[in-house]
Amino acid sequence: MKPISLAIMLSSAVFVACWTPKVLADVNYQIDLTQPQHHLAKVAVTFPKTDAKSLTINMPVWRTGRYEVLPIADGVRLFKATDSQGNELDWHRTASGEWQVSLLKPTSVTVNYQVYANQLGDRLRHIDRTHAYLDASGIFMYSPSFRHDAVKVNLAVPEEWKSYSGMKPGTKAHSFIADNYDVLVDSPIETGINQHFAFKADGRDYEVVFWGEGNYDTTEIVADLEKISYQASAIWDGYPFERYVYMVHATSGARGATEHLNSTVIQLPRFNFREREDYLRFISTASHEFIHTWNVKAYRPQGLVPYDYQTENMTELLWIAEGSTSYFQHQLLLRAGIISAKEFFDDLSKRITSNQHNPGREIQSIAEASLGQWSSTWGDYAVNHSVNIYSEGYMTSLALDFDLLSQTQLNHSYRDVHKKLYQDFKIPLGYSVDDVKNILKGLTGKDYQAWWQQHVSSPVTLDFDAMLLLAGLQVGYDQEAKNLVDAGLTLTGSHNDLTIANVRREGPAWQAGVNAGDEIIAVNGLKVTASGWGKRLADFKAGDTIELTLFNNDQLAKRTITLAEQPKGEQKISPVESVTAEQKAFLKAWIGIDWPFDSDGEFIKPAK
Structure with missing residues (x-):
């Protein structure tokens, strides 16, 4: 060479x-x-x-x-x-x-x-x-x-x-x-050795660089990235760049993505592009990083301006930087026609289910999580006592969006907050908590001090039923869904490993004194395997007690658990009966599409 x-x-x-x-x-x-x-x-x-x-x-x-x-x-x-x-x-x-x-x-x-x-x-x-x-x-x-x-x-x-x-x-x-x-x-x-593509969209130049062999379709990816590029006007009134570069890595296992001033890098294992679920993960990540070109790279909280590369940059608004970006990413894909309404609502219902099963939302506020991001770890303690700036920041953004739409009779949404942040607080400025509250008051005429204290500065449990009803929607489990017994613990997921990864706070295992790191050996005196754990629990019903034999700090121990129940499957979002024109209008003002359900409550299939 x-x-x-x-x-x-x-x-x-x-x-x-x-x-x-x-x-x-x-x-x-x-x-x-x-x-x-x-x-x-x-x-x-x-x-x-x-x-x-x-x-x-x-x-x-x-x-x-x-x-x-x-x-x-x-x-x-x-x-x-x-x-x-x-x-x-x-x-x-x-x-x-x-x-x-x-x-x-x-x-x-x-x-x-x-x-x-x-x-x-x-x-x-x-x-x-x-x-x-x-x-x-x-x-x-x-x-x-x-x-x-x-x-x-x-x-x-x-x-x-x-x-x-x-x-x-x-x-x-x-x-x-x-x-x-x-x-x-x-x-x-x-x-290096790579594939390079280029396109123009809305007066901007874009490039896509692929490194690594994999089962990706360059034609599909480039076409969808171009579609995303035209959706920026749904939120902002201009661009912070003239040229943008997507860098795609097909790896031997590494995954993730990072936003940058004029580009992004997205990594997925090389054979994790083709299946629809895998592709949605990739293209939603691309949308997320594209949004970051405004939200973080063009405007960001005061604590991040200017960057201090030699120490932590503290701010209680990281949930806006990351969680709000997560909140908008599927909206752009939906507006672009890259995902269907069903795929959008499937993602939302999964997020709602995850939120409802997160004990940490009762302990930590999203503002505290933002300040603690620099020292955060994600283990048993965090699951039970913490929230995540991405997932919970998404939910805070959702709640704020619905409040804005309601307060302004659909004239303003959370998109207008970010449009205003881009207009008034471009780098080298940085925005503060008071700046965001002032924007909210300017859009609605309402003082958001109490709302902020309840939803941002304090732990919060959202009323999803009341929120979604505004858009003519409801969330719940299918009538056919069966209830399973719940021990209140999860295993590491490793092959043939019965080590406990997490014990849910106040759940059955928690009440019995079971700890993360314990290794299960037997149920009621009979050996159990990792692959047989779920089947073994299915032999019991809610209210039954079982005796776990396990190793705790290498010492043999026994714990008696009273089993609870958990719904089987994931929740789904569906329309309420007798939806009104006002509810349909709310949905369109929220996500930018017409009512996506037919008279039977089924999703209308998108035209080919």
Whole structure:
């Protein structure tokens, strides 16, 4: 494989940055990826001349889109700093992501280091024989002294590789430019052996880059991404970008997605694209990340403006950043005709069921969950005592949307809140809790202090029956659904493993003193297997008592459980009898479609 070196750059107008760039020499990055087989990159960054006595060099401790401190600098070795004549400079490390370089005279500074990149699932950095995915927070060090200066990036890559980024390209392949480090850190690079597609929608340029073999249909994906692109006007009155890049990874197991300033990366296991359920997961993720281009990247809470890459960025409004994005993602797909009304309501009913079975909603508010996101873990304690900014943020957004529609006789919805946030609080501004309340009051004439205290600042249990009735809907189990016995616990799900993952607060197992981590051995003195656990419970009925034999901290123990009952299957949303014109109008104002049910209460099949 033959390396290619590149150097010529242009000035950029990709993004109106948080600070006006100074007219100084650029910060220049050189990335050597010519030997990718060991997941290693050689990085050189040259900072402009400074007359300071020392220069602070940082590697971020978290990456945008993931509100969690990560051991990013652990992948750095062979750090070296030199002056403009190539003389080595003294340095010492002052924090996990910080180096201090001593300067004896005015000089430019070049820093060299090696990066290990094998964290594909973190969407941080990954290099192998076929590609490199470079999130700047995991690759590019920066100096606070030059954070606002223009940036040039040059890649040396194997000959057959092609490079793409949301950044503006240079005049030659494998080179990019950005107005400053904040644009660079939010503009990942995908370089390697890939497939590339392009389309235009509503005056914007879009690109789709696929890496990895899989059972995806590029024609279907590109066509659906184009359909999504036309739906932005349902919420906002403009675009924060001229060009947008979708990066799709078909992986050996990694999954997830991350939004960026001008692009997104979406990962799914390589054979998880074809089945309808799998495809809906992919395309709803794409919709979610597209919405983030406004909600988070164009406007975001004050606690996230500007980003502080070296510490947590605290805000009690992360539920708006993430949960509201989840709330809108299926609405855009529905408006675009990518999903059916049945698929939309199936998703909503699953979310309602999940909410109703989450004991944590009685303990933690969504504001507290937002503040605690940086230190959150998802285990037995969290399930019983926490809410999630994505799923519960969705529900808070739903409740706020229905309240707005009701208060304004369908003249305003939650979409108008986000339209106003985009109009009035574009970066470098950031919005506060009071700003959101003021927008709500401006739309409705109502003071939202009490509503906010009840639904955001306090744990809340929503009345879904009353809410959905406004739209002529109801949620419940089918009449044919049978009730099953419930022990109030879940297993890890691992093959032939009877270890308990979670014990539901105040449920039967909780009342009996069963703990997460216990390993079940027998029921009523008879051995039980993981595959036979459900069948064994089916031998009993609600109210029966059973004796579990289990290991608790490696000690044999017995616990007596009085079984409860749980409905079988998932809830479904259906129309109420004798739906009114007002209810039909409410539904259309809410999700933008006509009444989707026929006279028998069945979903009208979409026209082919």
